[in-house]
Amino acid sequence: MSVVDNISTKPATDPRSTGGPISKAGQRQLPKLGEIRELLQFRPPTLNPVQRRLQAALSIEDLRRIASRTTPRAVFDYVDGAADAELTARRNRQAFSDVTFMPEALHSVTDPDISTTLLGQKISMPLVFAPTGYTRMMHHAGETAVARVAQRNGLPYTLSTVGTSTVEEVREAAPNGQNWFQLYLTNNEALNDELVDRALNAGFTTVVLTIDTSVAGSRLKDVRNGLTIPPTLTLQTFLDMSRFPYWWINKLTTPGIAFASLRDYPGSSADVANVLFEPGLNYEHLTWLRQKWPHKLLVKGILNPEDARRVTSLGADGVIVSNHGGRQLDRTPATLDVLPDVRAAVGENATVLLDSGITHGQDIIAALALGADAVMIGRAYLYGIMAGGERGVERTIEILRNEYRRGLQLLGLNNTTKIGPQHIHGLGQVNAPRS
Numbered sequence: 001m002s003v004v005d006n007i008s009t010k011p012a013t014d015p016r017s018t019g020g021p022i023s024k025a026g027q028r029q030l031p032k033l034g035e036i037r038e039l040l041q042f043r044p045p046t047l048n049p050v051q052r053r054l055q056a057a058l059s060i061e062d063l064r065r066i067a068s069r070t071t072p073r074a075v076f077d078y079v080d081g082a083a084d085a086e087l088t089a090r091r092n093r094q095a096f097s098d099v100t101f102m103p104e105a106l107h108s109v110t111d112p113d114i115s116t117t118l119l120g121q122k123i124s125m126p127l128v129f130a131p132t133g134y135t136r137m138m139h140h141a142g143e144t145a146v147a148r149v150a151q152r153n154g155l156p157y158t159l160s161t162v163g164t165s166t167v168e169e170v171r172e173a174a175p176n177g178q179n180w181f182q183l184y185l186t187n188n189e190a191l192n193d194e195l196v197d198r199a200l201n202a203g204f205t206t207v208v209l210t211i212d213t214s215v216a217g218s219r220l221k222d223v224r225n226g227l228t229i230p231p232t233l234t235l236q237t238f239l240d241m242s243r244f245p246y247w248w249i250n251k252l253t254t255p256g257i258a259f260a261s262l263r264d265y266p267g268s269s270a271d272v273a274n275v276l277f278e279p280g281l282n283y284e285h286l287t288w289l290r291q292k293w294p295h296k297l298l299v300k301g302i303l304n305p306e307d308a309r310r311v312t313s314l315g316a317d318g319v320i321v322s323n324h325g326g327r328q329l330d331r332t333p334a335t336l337d338v339l340p341d342v343r344a345a346v347g348e349n350a351t352v353l354l355d356s357g358i359t360h361g362q363d364i365i366a367a368l369a370l371g372a373d374a375v376m377i378g379r380a381y382l383y384g385i386m387a388g389g390e391r392g393v394e395r396t397i398e399i400l401r402n403e404y405r406r407g408l409q410l411l412g413l414n415n416t417t418k419i420g421p422q423h424i425h426g427l428g429q430v431n432a433p434r435s
């Protein structure tokens, strides 16, 4: 019972009605300093400003707000924004908000086991760091910092083809981590071969082929801010950036930002951008990759159940239900809405991940209840890195982990594996037999 439940609005005895002795509880007394001290628990002040603002962040939305104050507007918009009218991005969030849980009563939840097994590997909770390009633009600590946090927390990290660190640098930063490589197929076959070979040699365990980026999405904020390849910064963007001296000093005193894995490709960044994203991407490329890559292979950007069935029948170990966080084709369905059909199409043996819109531990529960094995987060950890570098990413995980664990407990579950459709109101029988 909470403290609030204990407070009664009625006096213990009502002196007017009984005429009896006045209750002690109703009598005034001199203030006792000891009681006030008990009520006010002063925390020692945190002198480090980064630490202080991270401690004050209680939700991913708090981290987002901090990030908007610590990072130049154009950079924040690049992360926060989505394609065209941003309809898909809003739908993603709405789908999670629309979920109503159905808890189970009277199961012990003393010490819930929030870990799970993904692609044959144990991970500490059903969460994977999604690939995000240009991470060192958000914060100079960049991809290697995220990979370190992932390793420390027993979670997989996915490095993007357009990351600002190489596979070798990530391996050095997180030699014992579960490191995955996300492949954007380019229109240069030799380069594709090289990218996959380097990931293999660096000990990466899983390749993620992204298929929803045959051409770049139309992110209007980036065009307006001039954050394009090559950059065409407006005067306003430049002036705004000058308000963030720390960001600039960090940028100017650390190695320049470039597509690290494509550094050796001849030409300017515009030339590199021209080979990126193969608009001719098709099933033959998937067959090529399946033959070339000896380990786990996931296809990212699946929304259509028939596509999911086909890629798994061609040998992919699983799919990532994703609309790229609403950054590619606008007006696609929310990923959560198509998840049950994708799961039904691929069956129980394939791995199904979901991303786009995860900002709360309970979103993870909703995704698992509707058929996912785990989720990926993109912006949630980028807000963390913008708010406080490596420690900010750590804070992202802390927040999501606490929310996820508490959500499980309040649902009456002591294990990740027990989450099922019966925990979504209207979808199943409560107390249905569980495996």
Ligand SMILES: Cc1cc2nc3c(=O)[nH]c(=O)nc-3n(C[C@H](O)[C@H](O)[C@H](O)COP(=O)(O)O)c2cc1C
Residues within 6 Å of the ligand: 078, 079, 080, 130, 131, 132, 133, 160, 161, 162, 163, 182, 210, 300, 322, 323, 324, 325, 326, 327, 355, 356, 357, 358, 376, 377, 378, 379, 380, 382
């Ligand atoms: C700034 C940014 C950069 C991204 N870069 C890539 C990328 O290089 N490759 C890729 O497959 N997905 C990329 N994504 C998409 C993410 O992998 C992921 O699908 C998406 O962020 C999930 O949505 P969420 O941000 O709402 O969690 C990027 C997303 C963001 C926000």
